[in-house]
Amino acid sequence: MITLSNFLLIGAGLFCIGIYIILSKRNAIQILIGIELIINSAILNLVAFGKYDKVNNAGQAFALFGIVLAAAAVAVALAIILNVYRQYKTIDPSKVEKLKG
Amino acid sequence: MEAAIPYTTNENIALLALLAVLLPLVAGIGNALFLPKQSKLSAWVSTIAILISLALAVDVFARVWSQHTASIHLQYLWFTIGQTQIVAGVWLNNLSVLMLLLVCIIALPVHIYSMAYMKGDERYTRYFAYLSLFCFAMLGLVIVDNLILVYLFWELVGFASYLLIGFWFTRDKAVQANKKAFIMNRIGDVGLMIAIGIIYAMFHTFDLDLLFGRGNLAAQSHIQSGLWTTIGHYTINALGVPIASSSAGQLPAYCYYIMCAGIILAVAAKSAQFPLHTWLPDAMEGPTSVSALIHAATMVAAGIFLLGRVYPMFTPDVLTIIAAIGCFTAFMAATIALTQNDLKRILAYSTISQLGFMVMGMGVGAYSSSLFHLATHAFFKCLLFLSAGVIIHEMSHLKHKHHLDIDPQSILHMGGLRKLMPVTFITCSIAALALIGFPLTSGYLSKDGILIQAFEWSQDKSWAYIIIPIGALLTSLLTTFYIARLIFKVFFGQSRLRHIDANIEPEAHEGDWRLSVPMVMLAACSLFPLFSFNPLEYKHAWLVNGLGGVLDLESSYHILVPVVINGVGLLVIYLAYAVYVKQNVHWLKQKGLLFNLSFNQWYIDTFYNGVIVKLVLFIGKVLYWFDQHILDGFVNALAAIGIALSKVSAWFDRYIIDGILHLITDIVKQAGNFIRGFQTGRVQNYLFTMLFIILVVYVLKTFI
Numbered sequence: 054m055i056t057l058s059n060f061l062l063i064g065a066g067l068f069c070i071g072i073y074i075i076l077s078k079r080n081a082i083q084i085l086i087g088i089e090l091i092i093n094s095a096i097l098n099l100v101a102f103g104k105y106d107k108v109n110n111a112g113q114a115f116a117l118f119g120i121v122l123a124a125a126a127v128a129v130a131l132a133i134i135l136n137v138y139r140q141y142k143t144i145d146p147s148k149v150e151k152l153k154g
Numbered sequence: 155m156e157a158a159i160p161y162t163t164n165e166n167i168a169l170l171a172l173l174a175v176l177l178p179l180v181a182g183i184g185n186a187l188f189l190p191k192q193s194k195l196s197a198w199v200s201t202i203a204i205l206i207s208l209a210l211a212v213d214v215f216a217r218v219w220s221q222h223t224a225s226i227h228l229q230y231l232w233f234t235i236g237q238t239q240i241v242a243g244v245w246l247n248n249l250s251v252l253m254l255l256l257v258c259i260i261a262l263p264v265h266i267y268s269m270a271y272m273k274g275d276e277r278y279t280r281y282f283a284y285l286s287l288f289c290f291a292m293l294g295l296v297i298v299d300n301l302i303l304v305y306l307f308w309e310l311v312g313f314a315s316y317l318l319i320g321f322w323f324t325r326d327k328a329v330q331a332n333k334k335a336f337i338m339n340r341i342g343d344v345g346l347m348i349a350i351g352i353i354y355a356m357f358h359t360f361d362l363d364l365l366f367g368r369g370n371l372a373a374q375s376h377i378q379s380g381l382w383t384t385i386g387h388y389t390i391n392a393l394g395v396p397i398a399s400s401s402a403g404q405l406p407a408y409c410y411y412i413m414c415a416g417i418i419l420a421v422a423a424k425s426a427q428f429p430l431h432t433w434l435p436d437a438m439e440g441p442t443s444v445s446a447l448i449h450a451a452t453m454v455a456a457g458i459f460l461l462g463r464v465y466p467m468f469t470p471d472v473l474t475i476i477a478a479i480g481c482f483t484a485f486m487a488a489t490i491a492l493t494q495n496d497l498k499r500i501l502a503y504s505t506i507s508q509l510g511f512m513v514m515g516m517g518v519g520a521y522s523s524s525l526f527h528l529a530t531h532a533f534f535k536c537l538l539f540l541s542a543g544v545i546i547h548e549m550s551h552l553k554h555k556h557h558l559d560i561d562p563q564s565i566l567h568m569g570g571l572r573k574l575m576p577v578t579f580i581t582c583s584i585a586a587l588a589l590i591g592f593p594l595t596s597g598y599l600s601k602d603g604i605l606i607q608a609f610e611w612s613q614d615k616s617w618a619y620i621i622i623p624i625g626a627l628l629t630s631l632l633t634t635f636y637i638a639r640l641i642f643k644v645f646f647g648q649s650r651l652r653h654i655d656a657n658i659e660p661e662a663h664e665g666d667w668r669l670s671v672p673m674v675m676l677a678a679c680s681l682f683p684l685f686s687f688n689p690l691e692y693k694h695a696w697l698v699n700g701l702g703g704v705l706d707l708e709s710s711y712h713i714l715v716p717v718v719i720n721g722v723g724l725l726v727i728y729l730a731y732a733v734y735v736k737q738n739v740h741w742l743k744q745k746g747l748l749f750n751l752s753f754n755q756w757y758i759d760t761f762y763n764g765v766i767v768k769l770v771l772f773i774g775k776v777l778y779w780f781d782q783h784i785l786d787g788f789v790n791a792l793a794a795i796g797i798a799l800s801k802v803s804a805w806f807d808r809y810i811i812d813g814i815l816h817l818i819t820d821i822v823k824q825a826g827n828f829i830r831g832f833q834t835g836r837v838q839n840y841l842f843t844m845l846f847i848i849l850v851v852y853v854l855k856t857f858i
Binding site: 075076146147150151 | 834
């Protein structure tokens with residue numbers, strides 16, 4: 054029987070992996086992947102908690118919104134990464150220290 | 155008699171007198187400011203100014219003198235201090251108009267003489283400016299009406315004299331001499347100032363007319379049981395009537411004696427009386443024409459004039475002291491004059507001696523005779539100096555011509571000038587005879603007057619008083635000898651220049667008319683007709699009568715004194731002739747105690763230099779040392795303490811105050827540096843920090 058805490062444990066594991074990737078990777082694309090992991094852990098939590106909601110499938114609907122938002126965020130982030138690359142010829146965030154263009 | 159002159163006329167006369175005084179001042183200022191250094195015009199400006207002054211003085215004299223007892227007093231309010239009103243004005247009485255006239259008459263020939271005498275001097279204009287300044291001061295002194303103005307002009311004549319003594323200031327001796335004259339005169343000035351102060355404290359007025367003239371306060375004061383009392387203070391209204399304005403005054407008696415001592419000191423300094431006489435011989439460093447005017451005829455007479463002004467103040471005791479001072483000075487100076495070799499120095503000591511005569515005359519109560527002698531002496535002594543000037547001029551001319559190394563003023567090198575300079579010889583002889591007091595000269599009238607009155611004065615007193623007239627008589631004979639010595643050495647015999655170089659043909663000639671005319675003029679004034687139609691009786695002289703006359707005592711002295719003076723005098727002249735011309739008397743040796751005493755001027759100068767000057771210098775050095783070591787030390791110590799304190803406070807400032815500030819800034823800086831470390835600009839760092847802080851907060855929340 055799969056209980057709520059299993060979901061939450063997996064969500065927490067995904068979150069921690071995401072954090073770790075964000076903090077440790079030297080590649081903006083990988084960091085983006087970390088961010089996606091964190092978002093997905095949040096979406097997993099939404100779906101898991103949705104079972105206890107009075108309204109049917111509200112959690113799933115919220116998750117769909119989250120997925121759309123994540124996709125939009127990825128699109129924007131990739132655009133930024135492309136521009137950063139154009140500017141600095143690198144996508145290592147530790148080397149991008151200046152906000153001035 | 156006063157009503158005889160209308161009031162308005164009085165004012166006019168006073169203004170005329172004032173004009174006579176101011177003209178030389180204007181001339182002097184004009185010369186000093188507007189003319190170039192060597193302008194012939196300056197002499198004419200000064201001379202014409204004094205000529206006009208003379209004309210005015212004659213006019214004033216004629217109008218005031220003829221009124222006999224009249225005195226003209228014109229005054230204006232000068233300034234006010236508190237309740238005290240100080241007035242300035244002109245007071246003309248017989249004494250002042252006589253002096254006014256006398257100064258002008260003497261000054262005129264001296265001006266003319268100076269034109270030639272100072273010719274070619276590089277400060278010709280300045281000389282005449284000074285001379286005019288002196289005339290202004292002297293004329294002002296005689297006509298002013300209060301003691302403050304008297305003091306002012308008294309100082310001014312001293313200052314003018316100082317300028318003229320040091321006229322050739324490139325000569326060290328002249329500088330020393332004028333310094334000496336100035337300092338000696340300062341001593342007297344202090345005396346005069348003290349006296350004026352005491353007079354004011356006593357009478358509450360400076361007005362001479364009130365004190366000694368119509369107000370007659372001084373004569374009405376008296377000394378009783380240690381107190382000096384006066385009956386009251388007066389003012390004079392427009393009609394010349396004294397009105398009592400305040401109550402009687404009183405001072406301790408010693409104030410009176412201090413006042414008298416102050417006046418005597420002032421007189422002694424200005425008129426070169428013992429012990430302040432030593433400046434006058436040194437003052438001969440000035441131009442001879444100046445010596446003639448200032449140091450023989452006028453300025454030195456200022457002391458006598460002052461005595462005359464304040465005469466009613468003196469009690470018989472004080473007068474006796476004055477007489478003793480005068481007599482001693484006269485005798486001492488005459489003995490010194492016997493052995494001096496410098497022509498002008500002999501005359502200077504002669505002047506001191508004659509001034510001593512006048513002071514003595516004042517002391518013995520021969521008031522009018524004394525002033526009479528002042529007038530006659532002014533003429534013949536001025537003439538002697540002018541003659542000396544001509545002689546010295548010729549001697550220095552010879553000196554330069556023959557390249558001799560001689561002192562042109564030394565009578566040792568003169569001789570035989572009688573035939574070369576006849577006019578000088580005759581005028582000089584007339585002056586010498588007047589000095590001796592030979593009949594038919596003016597000197598006879600005035601000198602005998604003083605001597606006879608001195609004898610009459612001592613007659614009814616104790617025997618000790620006879621010393622004064624006897625001393626005067628002796629002085630008179632000494633005078634005869636030294637002036638005869640001078641005449642014989644200078645004019646008779648052979649020129650002693652031949653002793654130096656046998657080839658010298660001494661040639662001398664009279665100077666131009668500007669030198670001889672003044673001399674002839676003064677020679678005429680040295681004879682009796684100017685003063686009295688009776689050449690043998692001084693009582694008939696108009697001048698004596700105008701000044702109050704003399705007591706008509708019938709005594710044998712009237713015949714005895716002139717006979718002794720002239721009888722013995724002739725013998726003395728013959729003795730001098732024998733010693734200096736025929737040279738057949740050899741018992742007058744130039745050695746011995748008395749000769750040295752006389753030759754070294756009684757060692758008074760030596761004493762002053764050796765004791766007083768040294769003492770003053772020593773005190774000066776002590777004070778200097780005190781200043782250097784004690785006062786400066788104190789001041790330096792204060793400064794050192796100040797520096798030490800400031801160093802401490804500077805250290806405190808630098809290390810404590812600044813240290814705190816630096817500490818604060820350092821803390822801020824370190825904190826800034828520490829915090830700056832977080833701002834790396836790396837997103838991951840920020841994120842990590844954020845997580846770390848959240849973690850810390852979580853841990854803290856959970857476990858504590």
